[in-house]
Amino acid sequence: MKSISLRVIKTVQKNTTTYIGYMTKEEASVLLYSDHYPPQNDRLGYQRPPDLRRAESFAKYLKNSSSAFSTPILLNAKNPVDFEEISKDYGFVKFPTNECLSIVDGQHRSLGIIEFYKEDIKIPFMLFDNIADDLEQELFITINREQKKVSMSHVHFLGRKNDEYSQIAIKLESDKNSPWFQNVNLVGARGTKRPVSLQSLRSSLIELLQAGEVKVLGFHQKYRIAIDFWGVVSEIWPDAWVGKKNSLLTKSIGTLALSKLGGFLIPNCFNEKKEGLDKEKLKMYLVKISKVNWMSNGDFKGYSGRHGADLIKNELDSMIFKD
Template identity: 60%
Template sequence: MKEVLIEVVKNVQKNQTIFIGYLSKEQARQLTFSDHFPPQEGRIGYQRPADMKRARAFAKYVSEKPTGFVTPILLNARDDCSFIPHNDSGYGRLQLPVKSCLSIIDGQHRVLGLMDSQYTNLPIPFMLFQNLDLDAEQELFITINREQKKVNMSHVWFNDRKNDELSQLVVKLESEIGSPWYQKVNLNGVRGAKRAVSLDSLRGSLIELFQSGEIKALSFNQKYEIATGYWKIVSEVWPDAWQVTKNSLIKKTMGTLALSKLGGFLVVECLNRKTKELDLVKLKNLLSRASHINWMSNGEFNGISGRKGADVVKNKLDEIIFSKVEAT
């Protein structure tokens, strides 16, 4: 039988032999497989079938992004493999049969994307267990996928703010003395920050506040002045709810999103077309029509949350503000 030789580094963890190295695209085609559903002879079918669209998207990302690196995949050698050391060291060659003998525990989309890729010929780094028990292999897969957590999006936006105008606006709102959001925003998503709203949440609210094409076309500084002016008036119309740090919904995700959805219409209504500045007096007159609203957690919006809740609150504010406008 033909054999494949792969340069590796050998190590041992908890009495389990492990090899670290790289596979070429051709070697990956020859040797790897995913034990996916439905089960086949000698396999238990613990993984989902691969999504080739996702696999190709990964390969395209790696080929186009300067920071797009291929991280190591996790494999298990289900057939016997021989290690041929170089000079009695941990460095050597792994001798494998030319057949599907390496089970992909983690990283099947990375492997499939790179094998199929028209974009790149990057080698595929791996960490390989030797004859890991099948139950242990499955448990390792479950643990990896159950315990992994996504990076907090506020952290992502904060670190990438140089490429994102909205994130820059949020950071400026949080850091500028005189801003209604000064020191009230959790910029990096850290737990226990005791800030009213996260960067990701306020960023999403700014999307709604700037929803008009007319506002989107303004400069960074003009948008900042509009955001500052709008939230300053909000803080003046509902001062008690704005100032307290507990039991107020106005600075929670639901409240900021609802008021931003409302503000997306109001800032256009109150914009001076010549100066591109807000008419703050007009804006305050409009918002003051709903000044009786109780934003505390035991008020009108008790139990309302999330994006759907924000729509409910925004519609309620619409009804109060615009019905009174028509009546006048």
Template identity: 30%
Template structure:
């Protein structure tokens, strides 16, 4: 039996509570216990009541690597269904909701499969012990268990790449640059960028879009080695110059395609070549007067929404337009 325990497990200092009328338990166990006190029900279980996907080894290793970062590596409790096989005993009458759990069988693991697998990887690698938080329902029938698993994994919405970049801005230089391009009033993207990835008529450029734009601007060049402050300064100079050269096209998103993502990516690809060819190594600054003069040639391109640019799509469209931009600088 997959829920078989060779002997009872005792967990101390457990809090009992009710959630929507259902008895539940919350506490901590050692990583050695956590690895062995639950089991998963695979989606192809012969009973027809399984739901878990196979463990993705890469995700487990990524979580183990995350744990290796030390005390900052926080994580949420794993979610279990004891199916009535765990007994709670209060320590005394004065505190009836605080006591010990006696585990007679393994619990079904509803959420936290990759966390547990990652913890197992980490413990094997480091020969250490972790405290693993858990939240266990005393009893859910199999249909309730499947329903809760489905809600957890389909109704919850991820935070999205833009918000993730924002949250990591102090640990990742490109995220920091992209964030500042949205937050700084002197930036041409100040009134056009959104930090959380939710677009509207005014703010149609996401933080993730700007992250990709900066990557294209500095990719495979000496610019990659500059400090984040210098990269920000160059990006501000380059795109502000474009805005000043084509003010109407920059402001009117509906009538012109200049600030559409395909065009911005193309400008970044072209900018990579333009800036690197006109970069003053001694001062670690772009030759601003030369670049400003070159960018005036952007007026040669028809940026209107009903022009030829409307046929450009995706990465290939950006590359095609970037080559056009470079050609008109010659």
């Protein structure tokens, strides 16, 4: 085989020609290369060496996950592309049988399919027609610098069907009778001005509903306990509850600290049927710490993180049971 032909669609962006198409694993193994450090054969050497574990991990992910697909990799032809047009913007590109296409983005996806994925699959690509080395490196830097992981709040929001704690947190946000109504950032978006994220509230609910007596209850009973608990909290500290900007109470550290405390108080505050909260009993405990200053310059100034939440919980606990 003296050359390899690939079917493509030709496009032009900013006076730069690109081609969109796909290739087989066998074609990819011949045509593609990763321009990694240390440089070889007069190459640039601007990428990290390939990690075989990452490549194999991608192949396993592709095989085992129903939501896994081979997404397009980004390539650059190191010589002007030979395009044979069949109809408008559709045709073939022809390459010699050697490593002539630099992988700008998708090194481990390509390697994973070529080396570790045993089933037949096509590798989709977007190919630049011989862009300059400086631009190729700039694209690589931009793609990797701007990549952002999906927030865990977004992950829990999308996976809520299989997660009871996420469902409770989301219902607290959407229920007009809930003190958390429209106060939870469900997908981790910026600029929402909502004091707590879904991830943080979910973590707090795990602590709040930790008691064995609670875990055996149904969803609606657990939700009732959660909404009643936070309803009492908002009544005990009304100013701190509405003072979102300067209050620690509705931020992750406050919700976690109170949930840890609540996890131990709730078994002592069950109603007669042992299936919900006796709010008056809970108030008897929390009123003992009602003078706590939750503002950012108040009693817990400088506290942060899970360790800070543990310290706050311990202080509240000692205040309640000091007698």
